[in-house]
Amino acid sequence: MAQSRSDADRLFIAGAGIGGLTTALALSRRARPVTVFEQAATIEPVGSGLQLSPNAMHVLRGLGLEEALRRHAVAPRAVRVMSARTGNAIAEIPLGEHAEQRYGAPYLVIHRADLHSVLLNAARASAGITLRLGTRLRDASQNAGAVKVELEQAATDGGAAHVDHGSGAGLIGADGVWSTVRRRVMNLRQAVFSGRTAYRAVIPAEDVPQHWRDVTGLWLGANAHVVHYPVSGGRQFNLVALVSEDWREERWSAPADREALLARFADWPAACRDLLARPPSWLKWALCGMDPGTDWVDGRVALMGDAAHAMLPFAAQGAGMSIEDGEALARAIDRIPDVPRALRSYQAERQNRAEKVLRLARANDRVYHMRGPMALARDAVMRGLPAGRLLARLDWLYGWRPPAAG
Structure with missing residues (x-):
């Protein structure tokens, strides 16, 4: 069966945290279909406080939040x-x-849980975002025209997990410090x-x-x-x-x-x-x-947030950099039709700034x-x-x- 235009344009996002949901919302507001999958079966109110400095608030304001x-x-x-x-x-x-x-x-x-709840409610209200909980990435591959993902959906009745496959335009690793996309798909060193x-x-x-x-x-x-x-x-x-x-x-x-x-x-x-x-x-x-200098992009696969540049919290910018990443990534994909080129443009825009903040956090540590x-x-x-x-x-x-x- 021929793939629909919507499916061909679809972007997969691994991780329904702050960065993943911000990216999904920024893409959906540009009419780009998105599937977000999250290994946790339920989204629990966890964590503690975080700081949203003006740079992050400009993005969240633009999302109507x-x-x-x-x-x-x-x-x-x-x-x-x-x-x-x-x-x-x-x-x-x-x-x-x-x-x-x-x-x-x-x-x-x-509180992190309050920020996450606002993002999650907005994502659930968006017709362009498909949210799949209890779903983990088993593997992914790509060719010149598409990225293919293998997903494992946990059974709700205690039975065997269901495995299915999807194809789309790109895969975004927003799955945090212990990123599966970083480790398994891109074969990069972890934090x-x-x-x-x-x-x-x-x-x-x-x-x-x-x-x-x-x-x-x-x-x-x-x-x-x-x-x-x-x-x-x-x-x-x-x-x-x-x-x-x-x-x-x-x-x-x-x-x-x-x-x-x-x-x-x-x-x-x-x-x-x-x-x-x-x-x-x-x-x-x-x-x-993580140390500066690691590549964030491989063809149709890209990292963002902690998966790309996990940093010490001594500049209070972990969430802020993820939020900035999400906006920049969506803007690049909206501006450049070719997804691999768009992802490279996103990295070119973001990497120096994120790594400058990473170095600031290390300096503040001292x-x-x-x-x-x-x-x-x-x-x-x-x-x-x-x-x-x-x-x-x-x-x-x-x-x-x-x-x-x-």
Whole structure:
């Protein structure tokens, strides 16, 4: 049977996370049929907080999602940088109305599950998006005219899984750090453990002192730092403690030993220790990353988000880069009829910027975790700079927006 034009144009996206759904929505708004398949049988509200800086919000606004997101998000007034040595404030970097006026879009903090829910609801409402849960990619191949995927659909009654095949114009690997598309289809090296671990918890905001509920807190210490901010429309409070340590467990995410975590911060200021003691339990994630310079595209197959450029969270741009990728990828495919050429154009546009952010995150890792005289010098520089100058140093990052149509 001849393949329909719709099927021939269809793009497959592996992974229904933030990057995959953003890409699907951006493609569907350009009338491109999309099938998104996700290994998880159900989409559960998981994760903790994340930051949506103006560069990401420009994309989400263009997808018509800003109003829905604002119902769940908080626009922090500032980033308050604290010293883990003295307990005193080092600097306060303005956000809120200042950032929105400067960059033309808000700087928001939000629970990952809330962002994901907004994206998922929009995808389910789109006639151009087919969403297949409980479906994993077994294999894929390509020729000059098409990409072919082999998909395994889990049985809902406990029986044998169903395997089927599909053909379309391209395959996008949006399947995260442990990407099957990256490993099996493109035969590329996976991300590696960075020597850093993130401990995460979310608690009711009413359990936190009032003066922390409208800012992002950033505590800088030797070989560790702590970040916290309100999420869920201000109803909850997100806490993240990032430390240097070896990972000796078989899983890459796991329940954390609360007492061991608190002992790790025993010599930190009382105000920070008080916050860390409030969650009754913690989860931890091994932080993994990739080196710059890896190819993202092979013919009709492309990587995006963490599958392409997994980075440390020390620039708060993991979600933002995935969201930017999705918009750029859809725009390239809409502009260039030949899919392999379009994917190459997408990589050419995105790779230098994503890898610049990756390097920024690595640099922040060093700066945040300084000790001794280096830490004293860092703090003195930050105190001496006007608050607006500290923000302006990131104009290249936060000031990005998609090119105007035309």
